[in-house]
Amino acid sequence: MWGLVAEQAAVRGGRVSAADVCAAVVPGAAVTGAWLSAAFDGQAGHLMQVTDEVGRRLADLQLTFGEGPLLDASASGGPVLASDLADGDSGARWPAFAPAACRAGAAAVFAFPLVVGAIRAGVLGLYRDRPGPLSDFQLGDALVFADTATMLLLDAQDRAAAGAGPGDGPGGQPAGLASRRAEIDQATGMLTEQLGVSITNAFVRLRAYAYVNDLQLSDVAGDIVARRLRLVPDPDLSLGDEA
Amino acid sequence: MNGHLLSATFVELTDTMVADFDIIDFLHVLTSRSVELLNVSAAGLLLADPRGELRVVAASSEAARLLELFQLQSDQGPCLDCFRSGRPVAATDLSADPRWSQFAAAAGQAGFFAVQALPMRLRDQVIGALNLFRDTVGPFDTEVEHVGQALADVATISLLHDRSMRRTDTLNEQLQTALNSRVVIEQAKGKLAERLGIDVNQAFTLLRDQARNRNQRLSDLARAFVEGTQDMTGPVGGSAGTSRSRTRQPRTGPRPAP
Numbered sequence: 001m002w003g004l005v006a007e008q009a010a011v012r013g014g015r016v017s018a019a020d021v022c023a024a025v026v027p028g029a030a031v032t033g034a035w036l037s038a039a040f041d042g043q044a045g046h047l048m049q050v051t052d053e054v055g056r057r058l059a060d061l062q063l064t065f066g067e068g069p070l071l072d073a074s075a076s077g078g079p080v081l082a083s084d085l086a087d088g089d090s091g092a093r094w095p096a097f098a099p100a101a102c103r104a105g106a107a108a109v110f111a112f113p114l115v116v117g118a119i120r121a122g123v124l125g126l127y128r129d130r131p132g133p134l135s136d137f138q139l140g141d142a143l144v145f146a147d148t149a150t151m152l153l154l155d156a157q158d159r160a161a162a163g164a165g166p167g168d169g170p171g172g173q174p175a176g177l178a179s180r181r182a183e184i185d186q187a188t189g190m191l192t193e194q195l196g197v198s199i200t201n202a203f204v205r206l207r208a209y210a211y212v213n214d215l216q217l218s219d220v221a222g223d224i225v226a227r228r229l230r231l232v233p234d235p236d237l238s239l240g241d242e243a
Numbered sequence: 244m245n246g247h248l249l250s251a252t253f254v255e256l257t258d259t260m261v262a263d264f265d266i267i268d269f270l271h272v273l274t275s276r277s278v279e280l281l282n283v284s285a286a287g288l289l290l291a292d293p294r295g296e297l298r299v300v301a302a303s304s305e306a307a308r309l310l311e312l313f314q315l316q317s318d319q320g321p322c323l324d325c326f327r328s329g330r331p332v333a334a335t336d337l338s339a340d341p342r343w344s345q346f347a348a349a350a351g352q353a354g355f356f357a358v359q360a361l362p363m364r365l366r367d368q369v370i371g372a373l374n375l376f377r378d379t380v381g382p383f384d385t386e387v388e389h390v391g392q393a394l395a396d397v398a399t400i401s402l403l404h405d406r407s408m409r410r411t412d413t414l415n416e417q418l419q420t421a422l423n424s425r426v427v428i429e430q431a432k433g434k435l436a437e438r439l440g441i442d443v444n445q446a447f448t449l450l451r452d453q454a455r456n457r458n459q460r461l462s463d464l465a466r467a468f469v470e471g472t473q474d475m476t477g478p479v480g481g482s483a484g485t486s487r488s489r490t491r492q493p494r495t496g497p498r499p500a501p
Contacts, residue, residue: 077427077466078420081412117426118469133412140293143419147294182299182310182429186443189433189469199430199469225307225433225443 001144004028017156019049021149022124026051029134029142031110031126035059037070038122038153039114048122057104058127065096070123073111079143080111084131107131112146114153117185119200121153154204187221195233205231244280244386252276256397265460266421267428268451269401270301274373277394278303281387283375284355287313288363288398289322290371290418297322297371300425305432305447312353313374320346325360325372331388333359336380356380361391363399365414370399424462431465439477449478 004027008020022036035055038048050056062068069080072093082090082098085107090098101109106127114121124146134142184206191202206224209231210217223229255276259269270288277286287302287309296317299310316322320343325332334340335357337347350358355376363371373395375383383391402417428450435446450468453475454461467473 076416076420077423078416078418081416083412113423115423117423117428117430118466136293139415140295143292143294181314183307185426185429186307186433186436189430189435190437192430192434192469193437198471 001028001141002148005145005148016152018122018149018152021145021152022049022051025124025126025142025145028145029110029126029138032106032129033127035125036122036149037125038157039074039120046122054105054127054129055125058101058106058109058125061097061100061104065094065100067094068097068101069094069109069111070125073113074120074123077113077115077117079113079146080109081134081139082110083108083133085109086131101127105129108133110134110142112142114146114150116150116203117188117199119154119188119203121150121157121200124149154200157200157204181218181221183225184217184221187224190224191231194231197233205234244282244390248280249390252280253397260401263460264401265424265454265462266401266417267301267424268454268461270398271303271305271451273394273398273401274301274303277373277375277391280394281375281391283359283387284378285309285376287374287376288371289313289316289326289374290363290402290422291326291369292418292422293415297326298422298425300371300421305444307443308353312349312355312376315346315349316374318345319343321358321360322372322374325362326369329362329364329369331359331361331392333357333383333388335382338380350376354378357383359383359388359391361388361395363395365399365403370402370414370418373398424465427462427469428465430469434469435475438475441478445478449475 004024005020006016008023009016012020018036018038022034025031025034033050033052033055035050035058036048037059038046047056047059050059062070069082073080082093084090085098085102106129108128108131110126112124112126114124126142188199188203188206191197191206192199195202195205197205206220207217210220213220220229224231256269256273259272274286274288277283285303288300289297290300292298298317299313302309302313313322321332321334324342334342337350337356337358340347350356355378357377357380359375361373361375362369363373373391375391402421403414428447431450432443432446435441435450436443439446441449450465451461454464457464464473468475
């Protein structure tokens with residue numbers, strides 16, 4: 001799957017970014033189009049990438065009406081899967097968005113929040129021009145694409161803020177993708193207090209520390225939770241809300 | 244089995260399933276009661292993530308070591324076998340069981356020697372498993388298996404509370420939301436543990452108690468605390484050690500942050 005994303009970057013001739021996920025997920029999850037909005041300072045809605053005009057229109061419609069699957073996904077922290085926008089469920093959920101989206105050429109919309117717990121990086125939207133649910137396999141793939149986009153967005157935010165990011169993990173993948181251990185999340189929470197930073201920046205610092213010291217993320221997290229390791233606020237690194 | 248405790252547990256669980264209940268809090272209560280009712284040492288619930296692995300969503304103790312032991316089973320163990328087969332899987336003496344050497348060694352180190360996994364089934368789909376650990380060897384009696392299965396079924400139903408059950412979409416939405424809430428709670432546990440110099444298990448108890456005192460959902464409080472929009476206070480009168488929880492009252496309306 002990482003190969004599909006990297007391929008898009010190669011076609012584009014640039015460094016792998018969240019925008020490439022948007023292009024790669026379309027064949028990957030067998031959808032018609034995709035769009036990606038990035039969140040900055042906890043505010044969603046900055047449209048970063050669209051694969052076609054219908055995607056752009058769907059993003060616009062949600063901003064216009066203030067309702068839609070991506071806004072709901074952002075709010076709940078879980079995906080919103082509307083496999084038939086013309087059915088009663090969708091009509092009741094989004095009385096303005098659902099019919100307008102159908103007129104724009106979408107029959108199904110699937111929204112994935114780009115989140116790690118309370119960390120919000122953005123939202124990934126997928127649409128199909130025919131109704132029908134994602135298969136279990138396609139849903140699993142879409143979730144992995146969403147994870148990848150999340151890590152790439154967090155890397156990009158960090159590079160933009162500090163001029164240097166935690167860089168890439170093995171094989172050019174963003175660090176921290178494979179690990180899903182409670183200790184990583186606990187350590188991130190602990191770092192918000194140790195460093196006096198937001199949860200987003202705490203996660204960036206945790207990953208940066210592992211990368212710079214060539215350690216596994218889960219090992220660093222384990223040491224922090226066991227209180228064998230403390231990180232100190234870095235006065236040279238201006239990170240978003242620390243500035 | 245204690246019949247009074249059994250009926251009290253089902254009353255408590257159904258009482259908790261009010262309109263706006265917190266799924267993680269609910270499943271934590273369910274695993275805690277499983278330990279008392281079924282006379283086991285620890286209980287955990289694992290849900291199948293469509294990404295292709297089992298993930299811990301609740302456990303009778305929030306101690307990091309126990310959570311890790313449950314999580315180990317995303318690679319091998321009775322939970323994984325139970326999930327794949329859709330049938331109960333038991334090991335009455337883990338040290339002599341050849342099926343999962345890595346898991347058995349880790350369980351033995353933590354002091355567990357017998358294990359049972361019961362499937363969470365929804366129609367023809369298996370969505371996860373309830374996992375019971377015991378610190379002594381020997382078989383689990385059939386009553387334990389039957390009541391344990393009933394508790395696993397209640398856990399399954401609780402995941403489908405929000406909207407109509409006929410949509411597969413709904414189940415997947417709820418499942419992912421629950422898994423992300425779990426991450427938010429881990430982040431909040433870490434933040435509170437660091438602030439107060441307590442361990443993560445105590446931090447969980449404190450978070451849960453304060454959510455109840457404020458008549459707020461656990462996940463909402465955890466998120467607000469992590470985002471810095473709501474603060475937490477230290478334990479009052481040793482409430483962080485409370486093991487039995489009160490039944491949550493239905494929420495009457497949003498409360499202003501203190």
